[in-house]
Amino acid sequence: MKNDALYAALIAFFLNIAMSPFVIPLLQKFKFGQNVRSDGPNSHLKKSGTPTMGGVIILGSMVLTSLLFSINNKELHTILFVTIGFGLIGFLDDYIKIVKRRSLGLTARQKIIAQLVVTGIFAYALKVYLGLDTSIILPFSEGRELDLGYLFWPFLVIAVLGVVNAVNLTDGLDGLASGVTVLVATYFAAIAWAMHSNVLPIAAAAVGSLLGFLLFNSYPAKVFMGDTGSLALGGFVIATAFVMKMPLFILIVGIIYVIENISVILQVAYFKKTKKRLFKMAPIHHHFELSGWPETKVVTVFSIVTAIMCLIGLVAL
Template sequence: MVGFQKLMLVALAALAVTIITGPMFIPMLRRLKFGQTVRDDGPQSHLAKNGTPTMGGIIMVAGIMVASLLSGELDTNMVMALVSIVGFGLIGFIDDYIKVVLKRSLGLRAYQKLIGQFALALVMVFYQYSVADTGSSIFVPFMDGYRLDLGIFYIPFTVLVIVATVNSVNLTDGLDGLASGVTLVISVFFTAVASLLGYTSVAIVCAAVFGACLGFLRFNAYPAKVFMGDTGSMALGGAVAAAAVLMNISLIIPIAGGIYFAESLSVIIQVVGYKLTGKRVFRMSPIHHHFELVGWHETKVVSVFWIASLVLGILAFLAFI
């Protein structure tokens, strides 16, 4: 079990890098006019956010990378986790760059994103399937340590888990401090579980994610001075997916990451419901916008989702003790 003191030092290092680089990087984004374009069909209160610098996820990725590498715990698990974070973050960066700099509103086409995401997911899954001690056996929550061996089906199942998780975190990034705050809470859960199960390098990376999210909230909490963009949301999705897969506890994501799950599910329900009935189930999806349109202030939605993540994280942790 990795020491609490070391985890705190890693988190503080990521926090420091994020806090220090933010004031240098955000004005540069503003000078380069890397501003967010807000949807006209969204909540009217969001129109004031037009022009807010985006692609700030680079700040978090820098904090995570520096803190993790300085920890002295570099091994293949840490390499794979960082590859997942940087790789998915790079896909998001390219998407942001096309939308913000090249002024092509759609960014990468859906199939282009999916090709990149599936390729990265396959790299991680084949590593885990062939190298990890647990192989194709995944932990089943609340079953007294029982592991289900999926055999060859582990590969397609886990690839889908990774891609779904990354895109779910991306959908969650729609309000000031929402994705960064929810992921901060979830990273504490993964840090605790990784430490408990003896995955030292995974615990280190998760502690770095916690510190980077905490530092980023200094600039991203309402009213946000910078948005993380797809660069940040996909990088955080890559971090969550990597932590779960490297410990073969991917079935815990719908519990610990229940907010991510709810955001994705609301979009699916909205699309399917509209196609079948011609009517919208929610005022707007993802579901955080629905709560805004029924009268909740943005900060209330974010606070409630943070608290829900905390409760879900505690519930998920009970599956391991």
């Protein structure tokens, strides 16, 4: 199994860098370019037209690689379903944005219904297909588990929707979501390796795919992942965490996702109450941009924070 991890990472990496030179020109040819929000930072206007929907490359390389290791691997099947399910929702969202030439795709109602459907099937898979109970591992407790009982199911819904959309919010700078998530995926791959978990091949495939994608997505980005990629990665992260019974560890290793999400919630709540902005712009990576930080510095600092928290996450298990 440990050799499988190396093979999965390498295969996904080379698949990604092999697909990208073909897919990116196709996205340009069909004018699948990014529509930059008019209320975003002015520095981002120059990114308008950069090919988006690059998440199909991430998904393609992850799926193809995972299928090589999918025989009798129910954990991999479950995580792959959630990853593809949320990726498809993101694909529809991106496609509508491009066809209608607007910065918003699916309506909020359509998104939440689709996400709840995927989450519901995921909950069923955890209970029936994998046969997992309703307990989760507590951080810093030497592996002690807490049985949530019936509270597990509302907790799962909140956690899945929260993480998936938090990763989506994180995807706002060149290489930010992919850079942070490759570290989170590496963390889960390391834990899966130590535990001899069946999660290992798909976690390793995610690492390899994201490393390949970063060659084209880091500043200045030649392609954006779009909601296709960010929602798929959010699905991968939270599905992996639940299959390994480690959803609370997202609060540690996924601290950037948490901060990005909270910054938006605080901004909206504060503005409704005072008609003033708490941050210069939310999500918070834009606040740092408007405070004078170069885009590359924001990405670097957020990645360093994630790396440190992943090390803390190793100690917390």
